[in-house]
Structures are given as structure tokens and as C-alpha cells.
Amino acid sequence: MPPDGPGRGGYGSPGSSSTSSKGNAALVLGIVSLFFNFFYVPGILAIIWGGRERAESSKARAGFICGIIGTALSVAGTLLFLLLIAGAGNAVDSAASAPVPTADLAAPAIDAPDTADDPAVEPPAPAAPASTFGEGTHRVGVDIAPGTYRSPGGDLCYWERQASFGSGDVEDIIANEISTGGQVVVTIEPSDMGFKTSGCGTFTPA
16 A cells, blocks of 8 residues: 555654644643642643644543643632632631720729618717817817816916917907916816917826
């Protein structure tokens, strides 16, 4: 049988060699696209070259099929990656917008016990007027008790009984005395409002 001519694409012809090369390339690219799913170029090239030569070469058909599968895996992987990114972003936004609990460091208010109506709790009794006192102006019946008192006196002892406590007016002085030595004795009446003494020492009950 005579060999095929160059124009008929027989064995060893340039057309057969080109088909074989593209089929091999399509197969290699298709296999690569199966393992590197995020790179679309190998799968797309395998589909293009394998699709053109799949009728002439089994390798081209295999590369075409692998290219389709690899490209589909790339699309699925990309979608899954985008979904994961969106989910992570939503989780971050939710965490950022969540209210942060704060500890209430303020001490709770403690109401003071109401003892006004409690008969078991008695209010403190007022201090009794003193029966021993020294210099100063004293309220009779409050600071000091009325009565007769003596003091050792002094070089310039002054005392006065007052009808109005601490007014300083002369007409409010019931009685007064200046002693230059020796013991002093004075009677403070319950009706007196104040008693002033200076330089007399300590008064004690007579």
C-alpha cells in the first residue's frame, strides 16, 4: 500500500505530530489543574487545546476532561474561600459590637438603722453641767451648774454673773468683782444666764 501523502495527515506527517504535541500538552495541563485548583490557567488551556484535538487523540480527550474537572474544582475552591472570608468578617464585626461587661465597683449603699421608733435604743443623754470649771464664759445650767463655788483667786481675779449670755453689755451684768489676792467665793443663781471668770484659777463647789 502506498504511503499517505503529506496533505492527508498520515503517520509521520506534520499534522499528526502537531496533534500529538497538543494532546500531550492538554493532558499535562489537565493533570496540573487537578492539583493546583486556585490557578485557572492550566485548566482553561487544557480545555481549549484538548477540545480542539479530542477527536484525534485520546490524550487530548483525557486532558480536556481533566481540565474541566480542575476548573470546576478551582471555582468551588474560590467560592469556599470567599465564604470563609465573609464568615470570619461577620464574626469579627459581631465580637466588636458586643457590649463589654463592666464590673460595678461602687459599694452598695447601706442604710443607717432607724432607731427613732425603737424603744430598745435610747438616744445619748446630754452631758450634765460641770461643777468644776476654769477661765472663760460659761452657760449656767448647760456648761456649769448653779451653786456656790470657791477659787484660789489670783493677783488680778475677775468674775461676773450675766443676765444675758455673752452679750458684753454692762446692763446685763448682775454682779461682778475684781480680787487682787486670796480666796474667792461666789454664788451662781439658777436664774443667771452666764458666768465669766478670768485670772481666778479653778472654781470648785464650796
